[in-house]
Amino acid sequence: MSKPGVGPNQLFVLPVGAFSHSPLFLSALSYATLARRPKRVVGGAPFGALLLSPPPGGTCKRHGLGGHMVNLVQIGMGGMGETWLKTVLASSEAHYCAFVEVNDEVARTQVAKYKLDGDHVYRTLPEALRALACEGKQVDGVLIITPPRFHKEQSIQALEAGLPVLSEKPLADTIEAARDIVEMAERTGKLHMVAQNYRYSQPVQTLRATLGELGKVGAVCVQFFKGPHFGGFREEMPYPLIVDMSIHHFDMMRYLLDADLVSLKGYSWNPEWSWYKGDASATLGLRLESRQFGPVYASYTASWCSRGSETPWNGNWRFECENGVINLVDDMVRVQEPGTEPRLIEPVPLAH
Numbered sequence: 583m584s585k586p587g588v589g590p591n592q593l594f595v596l597p598v599g600a601f602s603h604s605p606l607f608l609s610a611l612s613y614a615t616l617a618r619r620p621k622r623v624v625g626g627a628p629f630g631a632l633l634l635s636p637p638p639g640g641t642c643k644r645h646g647l648g649g650h651m652v653n654l655v656q657i658g659m660g661g662m663g664e665t666w667l668k669t670v671l672a673s674s675e676a677h678y679c680a681f682v683e684v685n686d687e688v689a690r691t692q693v694a695k696y697k698l699d700g701d702h703v704y705r706t707l708p709e710a711l712r713a714l715a716c717e718g719k720q721v722d723g724v725l726i727i728t729p730p731r732f733h734k735e736q737s738i739q740a741l742e743a744g745l746p747v748l749s750e751k752p753l754a755d756t757i758e759a760a761r762d763i764v765e766m767a768e769r770t771g772k773l774h775m776v777a778q779n780y781r782y783s784q785p786v787q788t789l790r791a792t793l794g795e796l797g798k799v800g801a802v803c804v805q806f807f808k809g810p811h812f813g814g815f816r817e818e819m820p821y822p823l824i825v826d827m828s829i830h831h832f833d834m835m836r837y838l839l840d841a842d843l844v845s846l847k848g849y850s851w852n853p854e855w856s857w858y859k860g861d862a863s864a865t866l867g868l869r870l871e872s873r874q875f876g877p878v879y880a881s882y883t884a885s886w887c888s889r890g891s892e893t894p895w896n897g898n899w900r901f902e903c904e905n906g907v908i909n910l911v912d913d914m915v916r917v918q919e920p921g922t923e924p925r926l927i928e929p930v931p932l933a934h
C-alpha cells in the first residue's frame with residue numbers, strides 16, 4: 583500500500599475477519615467494538631445517563647449511578663472538549679473531579695469561562711489520578727477528547743487504573759492502537775465506548791424510523807462533500823477523511839441498517855489542490871449484512887477538500903428499497919413509491 587497523500591490511487595480489498603493495516607479496517611474494528619457491547623453503548627454506567635442528558639436548560643429524569651453523581655476526569659478541554667464541558671456542566675447526574683490539558687492557555691480560558699476548579703487541572707491522567715487518590719476523591723470514569731493519536735495511551739492508562747472510558751471517535755489512529763485498546767478493555771473488563779453522536783441527530787433518527795416502510799433495503803448510496811479548513815491535527819494525519827470523518831457515516835450505516843460490515847473495496851486519494859497532507863477523498867464499495875434486511879450493498883463517495891456544492895455533515899443518502907426509494911437530502915427525509923411524488927417525512931421528536 584502506498585503512503586497517503588502521494589498517490590497513485592490505493593485499492594483496498596478487505597474481507598472483515600482478516601486484520602489489515604488499512605485505516606479503513608480501523609473503522610470496521612470500531613464497529614466491532616461497539617457491536618460486541620450494544621446494550622452497554624446506550625445504557626452502560628456511568629456514561630449512559632450522561633449521553634441521555636438534556637441540552638442546557640432542559641430537564642433530565644434519570645439519576646446518575648443509583649443517585650450518586652458520576653465523577654469524571656476529562657482529558658482535552660479545547661475544541662470538541664468545550665462541547666463536552668457544556669454537556670457535563672448541564673447534567674444533573676455527572677460532574678467533574680479533574681481535567682487534563684497540555685495547553686495552559688486553553689486550560690486557563692476554559693477555567694475562567696466555565697468557572698471550573700482550576701486547582702484540579704493536570705498535564706497527564708496519571709498525575710490527575712495520583713492527586714485525586716491523595717485527596718481521597720472517587721473517580722467513576724474518564725472522557726477522552728484529544729486528537730486520535732493520543733487515544734491509545736490515554737485509554738490504556740484509564741482502563742489499567744480500573745476506570746471506564748468514553749472516548750471521542752475514532753477509536754484510535756492505527757489498527758494496532760485500536761486492537762491494543764480493545765484487548766485492554768477485555769483484559770480489565772472495563773467499559774470502553776466510542777462516542778458516535780451523529781446517530782442521535784434528528785435527521786438520522788427520522789431516517790431510522792422511516793426505513794422499512796418500503797420493504798427490504800437492497801442498496802445504499804452515500805455522498806459527502808465538504809471543504810473545511812480546520813488546521814491542527816486533521817491537516818497533518820495520514821487519512822483525515824476516513825479516520826476522522828467517514829467513521830461517522832460508517833457508524834450511521836451500521837445503525838440505520840442494523841448491520842455489520844462484511845467486506846469493502848475502495849480507493850482513497852488526495853487531490854492536487856488539497857490542503858491536507860493525507861488523503862482527503864475516498865470512494866468505497868461496502869457489503870453489509872443487515873439483521874433486518876439481509877445483504878445490503880453500499881457505495882460511499884466523499885471528500886473533505888471539496889470546492890463547492892457541499893452536503894450537510896450527515897451527507898446525502900439514497901436507499902433503494904423493495905417498494906420505492908427513501909432519501910435523506912439536505913437533512914430532510916423523503917419517501918417515493920412507484921408512480922407517486924416524493925413525500926416529505928415529519929422529523930421525529932428526539933428522546934429528551
Ligand SMILES: NC(=O)c1ccc[n+]([C@@H]2O[C@H](COP(=O)([O-])OP(=O)(O)OC[C@H]3O[C@@H](n4cnc5c(N)ncnc54)[C@H](O)[C@@H]3O)[C@@H](O)[C@H]2O)c1
Pocket residue numbers: 657658659660661662663682683684685688705727728729730732750751752777779814815826
Ligand atoms: N463527535 C464529533 O462530532 C466530533 C467533533 C469534533 C471532534 N471530535 C473528536 O474529538 C477529538 C478531539 O478533536 P478536537 O477537534 O477537539 O481537537 P483539538 O485539537 O481542537 O482539541 C484537542 C484538545 O486536547 C488538548 N490535548 C492535545 N493533546 C493532549 C494530551 N496529550 N493530553 C491532554 N490534552 C491534550 C489540546 O490542547 C486541545 O485543547 C478527536 O478525536 C475528534 O475526532 C468529534
